[in-house]
Amino acid sequence: MPTDVPKSDLPALPVTAVTATDARYPDLVRGWNQRFVCAPETVFLPTTTDEVAEAVRRAVRDDKRLSIRSGGHCWEDFVHHPDVRIVLDMSALKAVYFDPEHDAFAVEAGALLLDVYERLYRGWGVTVPGGMCFQVGAGGHVSGGGWGLLCRRLGLVVDHLYAVEVVVVDRDGTVRTVVATREDDDPARELWWAHTGGGGGNFGVVTRYWFRSPDTGTPTGREPDPAALLPRPPAEVWVSAISWQWDELGREDFVRLVANYSAWQVAHRAPGDPYSDVCSLLSLNHRSNGAIGLITQVAADDPGSLRQLEDFLAAVTAGVRAPAGPVTTRMGEHGPMPELARPRRLPWMQATRYLGTANPTTNDPTQKGAFKSSYMRRDFPARHIDALYRHLAREDGGNPTASVMLSSFGGAVAAADDDATAFPHRDAAFKLAWMIWWDDPADEAGCLTWLREFYEDVYAETGGVPVPGPDTDGAFVNYPDRDLSDPARNRSSSPWHELYYKANYPRLQRAKKRWDPRDVFRHRQSVRLPSPGGAEGHEGNRPGPHGV
Template identity: 60%
Template sequence: MTNDQENQVRGGKPKGHRPERAPAAEFRATEIAPADPRYADLVRGMNQRWVGRPESVRLVDSTRQVRAVVQEAVRDGKKLTIRGGGHCYEDFVFNADTQLVLDMSEMTSVYYDERFSAFAVEAGATLLDVYERLYKVWGVTVPGGMCYSVGVGGHVSGGGWGMLARQHGLIVDHLYAVEVVVVDAHGKARTVIATREKFDPNRELWWAHTGAGGGNFGAVTRYWFRSPQATGRRPEQALIKPPSEVLISALAWPWEDMTKEAFARLTRNYVAWHMADENALPGSSYSGLMSSLLLNHKSNGQIGLVSQMDATAPNAEKLLELYIAAVTEGVDIEHGPVTNTMGELKPMPQCHKPQRMPWMQATRYFGTTNNTLVDPTLRADYKSAYNKRAMTGNQIDALYEHLAHTDLENPRAMVQLSSFGCAVNSVKPWETASVHRDSRFKLLYQTYWNDPADDSANISWLRNFYEDVYQETGGVPVLDDTTDGCYINYADIDLNDPRHNASGVPWYTLYFGDNYPRLQDVKAKWDPCDHFNHRQSVRLP
């Protein structure tokens, strides 16, 4: 009996899974060592702060090959890490301890699997590839992230927030099954499929991949997606349909005119709108709206507000107009077009007046039109927070002081506030591993630069900024009535360090809340010898 046959799903669902592609359709697993001219390209991700020196990179094309590489690493006692899209915000893939890198970036197939009545997506596929395939061929999609080149493997396992989240939830809310290469207590690698079906004995392994992040339990090789409300068996019925058209709006305020009072009013307006139940509860007429307030450093020259609204919703244009009016109310500075790059978004001057676009065109536009993420010298640092209640006056003052201060001159330093709520909040915190289900908006603190000589200045600035905003709770957004911890997909190793996290709340609670003990039980069952680990992986109990 093969490993795959040993891990059949029991009950009324199809047993086993789609056979792997015939060997003739695969390339052979490729070993790339330091002397190979390809090596330098394969030992770094998007963030050039993280460049590895592994003994080799193994480029694979099937679950069979993944299992063989994992077995080899276990047999030889080699530290193995896994690369998908290469967007990991910390050094979890490329670090001094890594000896073998399992590169899954060529495992990119997206297809409908009739036996599961679900769409199979290999873990190396990138988000835009998935959106294009699903929408062009079947008219459906998954509510994943905005950036085109993020790899599915890590994005999904960490929870997966995106532009359709308020309307359709997180991407993990549509995850039906996951295929994982795991290692048992005897050191044997095997392939397991875990589904969300209640009768599935492997269901807890599925649950752990709905928000615990990558590198914890095994090597994910494939996901299957089927929306929980789906009833039909045709591909067109298996997943959500995005709006055929969306409205895109992009406004900017000049920093040179931005007083502390105007900054505070704009930020409070944005926050207050998201706090209002009529805008944030599941089923709201505003569930089709996703908006980000882009609070750039003063050296950028502008502060931005970028929004996407489902254009097919009743009174969509009026709803967007009222939203913009609410956020801009009392801000006595005239807004104009977005003419500067803001984080991962390019200038959008044509969208000062809302533009109606087909959904796929808008998705490409947001995801691909900035050159930041393809800069081969890009260096970056990130931090995150969730909010259940409004930010305090002291916190907003801290935002202003650090963004207006001239101790750093970097137009790519910023904090981005982004919409949460609606469908995301319709799921209970324990129903998936993604625990932040009461939050109304989230924050991404980030800074980009290019010269290694600027590392210290940027990292220190971001640390001081973040710790000042949350100084009343030990320098981090603890899980209390106001804040709700941090996002594992925006990994931040400073949360482990009491010099930067003086709250007494451990990093794993900030990421996973009350779900952490359950994740540890999954770890103990499926990776009992801790072969899959990094500095913020789930620990054995």
């Protein structure tokens, strides 16, 4: 729906524009997942918010399909899809600094997480509890709710989000920049709320976030103290990585190990739990990998921290007869780390850098992947563990990259209500991420079949997906999965948006109507506008009128 603004009324566009004749083009039309490569007319690389607004203005004027890339780590084709004509690559907007005007730390959308942590920590000794992988961009990570190894101690990254700057498009095609804060009297507060878990690419172009923890701020008349505005991470952490060989791990041991892990997470998910400094990843790899493994991080600033780690490992391994040894094979996204077979005490920043970069998939320019996710509220039902073992122990379709990663939740995450932010899975005890990679295009069909059969078997009693209920609690929008929109794969009565957003979806739709009434910012699973009659309607599991 182009506007009536003639080309002559628009100023020259200063932003860098890359087209197919530019040597940089092949690098800029793909992200981390090599399964998705697009062919846009132009890739814009803005360096200021004004340049972002000008690029959006041209896309609206010319009715060009637009998508936004921050770090490029999206697991689906939300950015690099066949219909996109203009890609806004935010990688040049990557500054991290203290902003006295907002009394908060500004993080531009293209900043990568490791850079954010290092700048905040080395400059002021503070952090935000974001994700592990170093090259994830802040733009999409924060808007989806985030997750990281400090979540049980400090909550989610959005629990410290004070404000967001967004380039939006009004109904008449006017492009403007809005700063929305969490202040109760801010008329744009709902736009802030929508970016606390409502997913990326839904409401506008995020150019900048500001972080300041609740109940902090500089009193009037005093000099700001930035180091008092965000939490301090532990100075040191214990890090442990152990594994069990499939050849030594029988079915009974597998069942016991997985049941122990899930029971511990459920028992210790409450806010203020004494073990809130313990966070872990249990990588259940396919038998062809050779082993399954457990990575654990515990804050070391308490004299009893090592004992907490030992207690956790004892609880998880209770009754498991197979011996634990070093991690010598790939564990999901992580590579071997045999040096951590005995717990190592490391400075927090060094441990963060190590765990964030010890990842063979991060820099592999050939790998394609498919992924799924779910949340658990209770211990695994026996039928779930049976399905986990059955598919991971299958002899056919062996792929050593195939795995299910279980990760800790709860603690400070559970301190907020489901509707306090757009992120709705506050009551979850732990999270699951299904992963599989391949290089050869000929392997894609087999990999997708294995992943789909596995996932749908685990959740067979709820239509093949983790419907929010007593046991399961939906899926993670930052681990997007197109199959959730496919009625052949999602046979439940819960559409994709209920799995991602639960009861928060109608509120997100109202934010969509207010801030993106023309549906300029859309992708395969973007928030839909309410139905014309005003009801908070949806298209069920269908892709929707705008396809991808």
